[in-house]
Amino acid sequence: MLLKRLFLAAAALATATTMAHAEPKLIAIASFGEHPALTETADGFKARMTELGYVEGTDVVYDFQHANFDRSLIPQVLQQVEAKKPALIFAITTGLNQAAVRGITDKSIPIVFGAVVDPVVAGIVPDWEHGSEWSAGAAMLPNFKESLSFLKEVIPGIKKVGTLFNPGEDNDATNIKLINEAAAEAGIEIVAVPVDNQNDLPQRVQSFAGQVDAIFLIQSNIVQTAVPVVAQAAQRIKLPLFNSVYAPDLKDQLAGFHAISYWKNGEHAADIADRILKGEKPADIATYIPQPEDFDKLISVKGLEAVGLTLPEALKDSPWIIK
Known part of the structure; x- marks a missing residue:
């Protein structure tokens, strides 16, 4: 033993x-x-x-x-x-x-x-x-049905949404297909502008002037690595900019986010x-x-004010507002 x-x-x-x-x-x-x-x-x-x-x-x-x-x-x-x-x-x-x-x-x-x-x-x-x-x-x-529903609440009466995409990226091709399908259901027209060089971003954003009511950025590498450039260009033409990626350092420049975590x-x-x-x-x-539950809805009052817009009365007490 x-x-x-x-x-x-x-x-x-x-x-x-x-x-x-x-x-x-x-x-x-x-x-x-x-x-x-x-x-x-x-x-x-x-x-x-x-x-x-x-x-x-x-x-x-x-x-x-x-x-x-x-x-x-x-x-x-x-x-x-x-x-x-x-x-x-x-x-x-x-x-x-x-x-x-x-x-x-x-x-x-x-x-x-x-x-x-x-x-x-x-x-x-x-x-x-x-x-x-x-x-x-x-x-x-992405869930573009929810994204566009969010935009319609923040910008009542929105009819046209601009977006930027790289035609050489599979991710971007899928995003554009899905956002167009969701837009057709939501009664919104998507104006998609191709860009394959970051140096062209200001010019591409400028092309949205007078053509759309807001800009929503998809998960595109070429765009997401240069959002500050896009934000500056959007402010110059007084268009509210929304992103599918949350960027806390840009919360005062963008109008909002419907962002996957x-x-x-x-x-x-x-x-x-x-x-x-x-x-x-x-x-x-x-x-x-x-x-x-993998998505966040966020609204920036300062970002809206930067392009001459105000928060809709219906959202004054919304939990989506960035404090």
Whole structure:
């Protein structure tokens, strides 16, 4: 009996020693660039991983790489990520995930995607009910029906809404298709102006003068990385500007936001990462689709006043007003 107890004690000690010396899992985070919204996605992911029991430095370590919004640098970033043989890659933005599908050659490394509008159209997953053999994640599919309903409350009588998009981006193509469908249902006309160079943004915004009642910005990389430029141009032509991404530093320049939470997107991606790390196959995991609670409605009184508008009487006590 004593020998049995000694054996069990030794086995327990060996197990504890092995656990104590277990190396933390490496989680690689790869992003298209450093931007407050994309940083929120990564921060939301890490915060949720901590909530799920993955203690940074003990259970997991993170390695962050980005391409500085330069497409030519994406292959290099992915090579560096793959060379470190991470347990999992959290890839942020559509373009980077598309490149990862082609560029990560070690298919034993699972990829979780975030900040992707439509992973099916982008070719990242085969359909909304399944991931690919090595990739699954959380989408940022917009709810333009709610967005336009919000605009109609803030700007009563609104008939035409302008937006900017990059015709070379799959994300943008999906956004334009969806916002036009929602607009037709809402009785609103969308005036979509293409832009493939940030230097052209002021001129493109200027083209909305006298043509639309407001501007609503979709989740377009080329636009979201230059919202201050768009805001200045919109103020010059006295058009209220609304965004699908919340930017606290611009809350006095924009009229409002119907914004999906990038932080929550990161949290939902972490939930999927947890399932994969516990052995579930990416192909068996459906893409997370945003729910109403994943969006925020915000109105800026100062932003409205900057273009000569006032808050409608019906919204004077609205919880949407930015204090």
